[in-house]
Amino acid sequence: MTSLFDNLPLTGALAADTATAHSAVTADGARLPGLVPPREDAQPEPVRGGRGRDAEALLEGLNPHQRAAVVHSGPPLLIIAGAGSGKTRVLTHRIAYLLATRRARPGEILAITFTNKAAAEMRERVEALVGPPARAMWVSTFHSACVRILRREHAVLGLRSSFSIYDAADSLRLMTLVCRELGLDPKRYPPKAFIHRVSDLKNELVDPDAFAAGVGGSNPYEENLAEAYRMYAQRLRQANALDFDDLIMTTVNLLQAFPAVAEHYRRRFRHVLVDEYQDTNHAQYVLVRELAGVATQAYDDGGDSDLDRGPAPVLPAELTVVGDADQSIYAFRGATIRNILEFEADYPDATTILLEQNYRSTQNILSAANAVIARNPDRKAKNLWTAAGAGPKIIGYVADSDHEEARFVAEEIDRLGDASGVRPGDVAVFYRTNAQSRALEEVLIRAGIPYKVVGGTRFYERREVKDAIAYLRAIANPDDAVNVRRILNVPKRGLGERSEAVIAAYAERERISFGAALEAAADVPGLATRALGIVTEFARLLADLRAMAAGGATPAEVLDSALDRSGYLAELRASDDPQDATRVENLAELHAVAAEFSEADPDGDLGDFLERVALVADTDQLPDDDASGGVVTLMTVHTAKGLEFPVVFVTGLEDGTFPHARSLADPAELSEERRLAYVALTRARERLYISRAAVRTAFGVPHELPASRFLDDIPDELLDWRRAESSMQQLRGSWGSGGVGSGRVRSGATGGTGPRTAPSQATGATFGSATPRADVPSLDVGDRVTHDAYGLGTVVALEGAGSSQVAKIDFGTDGVKRLLLRYSPVTKL
DNA sequence: CTCGGGGGCCTTTTT
DNA sequence: GGCCCCCGAG
Numbered sequence: 001m002t003s004l005f006d007n008l009p010l011t012g013a014l015a016a017d018t019a020t021a022h023s024a025v026t027a028d029g030a031r032l033p034g035l036v037p038p039r040e041d042a043q044p045e046p047v048r049g050g051r052g053r054d055a056e057a058l059l060e061g062l063n064p065h066q067r068a069a070v071v072h073s074g075p076p077l078l079i080i081a082g083a084g085s086g087k088t089r090v091l092t093h094r095i096a097y098l099l100a101t102r103r104a105r106p107g108e109i110l111a112i113t114f115t116n117k118a119a120a121e122m123r124e125r126v127e128a129l130v131g132p133p134a135r136a137m138w139v140s141t142f143h144s145a146c147v148r149i150l151r152r153e154h155a156v157l158g159l160r161s162s163f164s165i166y167d168a169a170d171s172l173r174l175m176t177l178v179c180r181e182l183g184l185d186p187k188r189y190p191p192k193a194f195i196h197r198v199s200d201l202k203n204e205l206v207d208p209d210a211f212a213a214g215v216g217g218s219n220p221y222e223e224n225l226a227e228a229y230r231m232y233a234q235r236l237r238q239a240n241a242l243d244f245d246d247l248i249m250t251t252v253n254l255l256q257a258f259p260a261v262a263e264h265y266r267r268r269f270r271h272v273l274v275d276e277y278q279d280t281n282h283a284q285y286v287l288v289r290e291l292a293g294v295a296t297q298a299y300d301d302g303g304d305s306d307l308d309r310g311p312a313p314v315l316p317a318e319l320t321v322v323g324d325a326d327q328s329i330y331a332f333r334g335a336t337i338r339n340i341l342e343f344e345a346d347y348p349d350a351t352t353i354l355l356e357q358n359y360r361s362t363q364n365i366l367s368a369a370n371a372v373i374a375r376n377p378d379r380k381a382k383n384l385w386t387a388a389g390a391g392p393k394i395i396g397y398v399a400d401s402d403h404e405e406a407r408f409v410a411e412e413i414d415r416l417g418d419a420s421g422v423r424p425g426d427v428a429v430f431y432r433t434n435a436q437s438r439a440l441e442e443v444l445i446r447a448g449i450p451y452k453v454v455g456g457t458r459f460y461e462r463r464e465v466k467d468a469i470a471y472l473r474a475i476a477n478p479d480d481a482v483n484v485r486r487i488l489n490v491p492k493r494g495l496g497e498r499s500e501a502v503i504a505a506y507a508e509r510e511r512i513s514f515g516a517a518l519e520a521a522a523d524v525p526g527l528a529t530r531a532l533g534i535v536t537e538f539a540r541l542l543a544d545l546r547a548m549a550a551g552g553a554t555p556a557e558v559l560d561s562a563l564d565r566s567g568y569l570a571e572l573r574a575s576d577d578p579q580d581a582t583r584v585e586n587l588a589e590l591h592a593v594a595a596e597f598s599e600a601d602p603d604g605d606l607g608d609f610l611e612r613v614a615l616v617a618d619t620d621q622l623p624d625d626d627a628s629g630g631v632v633t634l635m636t637v638h639t640a641k642g643l644e645f646p647v648v649f650v651t652g653l654e655d656g657t658f659p660h661a662r663s664l665a666d667p668a669e670l671s672e673e674r675r676l677a678y679v680a681l682t683r684a685r686e687r688l689y690i691s692r693a694a695v696r697t698a699f700g701v702p703h704e705l706p707a708s709r710f711l712d713d714i715p716d717e718l719l720d721w722r723r724a725e726s727s728m729q730q731l732r733g734s735w736g737s738g739g740v741g742s743g744r745v746r747s748g749a750t751g752g753t754g755p756r757t758a759p760s761q762a763t764g765a766t767f768g769s770a771t772p773r774a775d776v777p778s779l780d781v782g783d784r785v786t787h788d789a790y791g792l793g794t795v796v797a798l799e800g801a802g803s804s805q806v807a808k809i810d811f812g813t814d815g816v817k818r819l820l821l822r823y824s825p826v827t828k829l
Numbered sequence: 830c831t832c833g834g835g836g837g838c839c840t841t842t843t844t
Numbered sequence: 845g846g847c848c849c850c851c852g853a854g
Contacts, residue, residue, distance in 0.1 A: 116844090143844055144844095168844095244843095247844095333842085333843060333844075455842095639843085672842095697845085698840085699840085
C-alpha cells in the first residue's frame, strides 16, 4: 500500500519555517495517510495453498511454542507474547493455517488490530501466504469493525447511514457548546475534563441515565457532569453523529439489544482474533465477548422485534487473544490491564501459551529492558531471552541541555552512517512527549539529516484540513450541527456570533436541526435582513453541493467545488501570510488523497471517504521500508509500539520528562511509565542509545532535571557512558576534588555515584507548574556566575528585584543572556 | 463584525 | 514559547 505522496520531496516550507517545525514537517506530503477504500465482502473463494505451500509449510521455522499457538484448536487461546517474540508472525501464520487447513473460510475470520497500518500489514502477509482469497476476512481496528457493523445495521438503531464520526476535537467542541449552554463556568467545569470523564463512562458502558442515577444529590461537580453528559449525548443523536467511544459502545448496545443481529455476526465470525489485548478497554472486552458468543446472560430485547426469530444456539467462536501485560501503555484512555491478566478467569477453559524467546534484540538490550520492567510490582514474572549474542553495550549520554542532547543524536547518526553503514531509515529517535521533537528537528535540519516526524500535529488536525472536511461532513450529513456551525462563517461571510445564536435558538425551539433551521432562515425571528441574505446564500451553497454529491460526483470533485464556491481557497490565495501558502498546499494534498481514494474505489461515495478520513490516523503512515536509505523516524514511545529498528535513541530520560512529571505521584501511573520505558528499550534490534539533558526547556523556561529513575535500574555493566555528567556536575565535582574541567567522561566503569545527578531540590519537581527555585541567588553587577547550560559568565546588568529579578549575564562565546533568575540554573561563584 | 494586542494557560501519551 | 480567549478600537 503506497501513497501517491510517498516519494514527494520535503517542501520548501520545511526549510523555511523552522520556527513552527511541527507544522512545517506536516507540510511534507510523505506523512499523509494513503487512503485505500475498504474491501467489501467478496464472495468466498476457495483457498488454494497460495504459492503451492501446504499447511505444514506454514509451521517451518517456528519454535515449538509458536507452532502450538498456530495450530491450536478449540478453547479460547491466550498468547502471552513478550516483546520481539514474533507474535505478528504467529498471528498471521495462525490465520493462514486456519485457511490452508480449511478450518476456516476467509469470511469467517475477524481479526482486530491496534492500528489500521497493522491491519493492512496483516492482511498483506496473510495474502502472501495463502493467496488473494483472504480478502473476505475482516481485518481491522475495533473502530473500523464497529463502523462497518453500524453502517450495515444502522436502520435497526434508527441511525441514518450518513452518520458523522466525531474525533476528539469535534467532541470537545460539542462539549464546549453544551457547557456554554448550561451556563457552566469553564474554570470550574472545564469541558476538557468533562469530555475525558464522558469518554471513561462510555468505555465503561455507562449511559447518561445510569450515571445520573448513581450521582447523589450532594456533589455539584458530578451533577453538572451528569447534566452535560446527557445533553452531549442528545446533541450527538440530533446531529446524527457518533463520537469515537460511541462506535464501540453503540455496537455493544446493538448486539445486546438485538439478539438476531448478534446471532448473525456470531454465525458469521467463527474465528475472532485480537491483537494487543492488553490495551483493550472494558467496552472492547464486552464487544469481544458478544462477538465471540461467549455471553453469560440472557438478553432481553424488550420483546419488540420481529428480528427475533428465536435464535438457535450458536456455538462460541474460536477466540484468540495476543498481548503482553508489560506493554500495556494505554490506561489513560481506558485500557485495562485486567483483561489480559484475568483472561483465564473470564474464559475458564482457556489455553495459555507463553512466547518468551526474543528474536529481535541483542542480549544487552534485553537485559536492560528486563531490569527496568522487573521493578514493577504485581507483575507476572516473565523473562525474555535471546539466542543472539550480547551485542554492543548500550551507549549513554548526559547532555547539558535538550539542544545538546539533540546534537549528540545527530552527530551519532552521522558517525554511524560513516563508520557502520547505518542508513537513516534504520534509525528511530523516541521521546516521551511530542513537544520534545522540536529541539531534535532543529538540529537534524541543520545537520542535513533527513527525518520524518510521526504523530504530533497531524495532517487531519490542521485547521484548513478540518475546515475542508467540515464542508464535506456538512454536505454528507445536513444535521451535523458541529460541522455546519464550524463553516457557517468560514471563510468570513459577515455572519457573527449573534446571528448564529439566534438560529441555534430557533432550531432548539422548533426541535429541528441547526442545518434545517438554516433552510428556514426566513422564519427565524430576530435575524437581520443582511444576515438573512447571507444565510440564504450559504444554505443554497450547501444545497447545491449536496445535489452534486447525490448526483454521483466524486469526493474530490465535491471538495473542489466546495473550496472554490465558498471562496475558501480564494481567501487563502489572496493572503500574503506565508502560512497560508502552506495551507493551500495542504488542501491540494487533501484533494489528491480524495482523488486517489476514488481511483482505488470508483464506487466509494462521499460517506465512504469521510469514514476513512475519520478512522485513519496519521500513525498509520509509518515509514515504509525503502531501498533509498530512508529517513530517520522521530516519534513518541506510544507511537513506537509494535515497531522495531536496528538503531534506537531513547531521549529525555529525566525524572519529570520520562517518567513524566504528572505520573510521579501515583504508583499506578508510574508503573505505566515503566512499561512505557520497557516498550521503548525493546524496540531496538542492534544498537541502543539512552540520553538525558541536565537542563530541559519547557514552556520557554529552563529547568534542571535529575536523571530518570529508570536509568538507575539498568546494570552498569551493560552501559557505556560517552558522557556521564553534565558540565555543572563536572564543575561541582572539581570543587570537591580539585582539577578543573577533568570531568568524568567515559567513566562508566567507576563505581561511586554513577551517572545520576546528585539529588537536588529539583527532585520530583513538576515542571510547568510554575515552581520557582527556592533559592534565588542575590547577585550584583560584576559577579561571576555559572550556568548549567552556558557555563561561566559575568553579571553585566540587573533589572527588577526579588522573585522577578532579571539578570543580564555575559557568557563570553555564548553571548549575553537575559535570564529570569527565579527559573535559571545560575549559581554565584 | 473584524482585527490586533495582551494575558493566561498550557503538555502527557491516541484509536 | 505558542495557542486561545478576551477586550477594545475601527
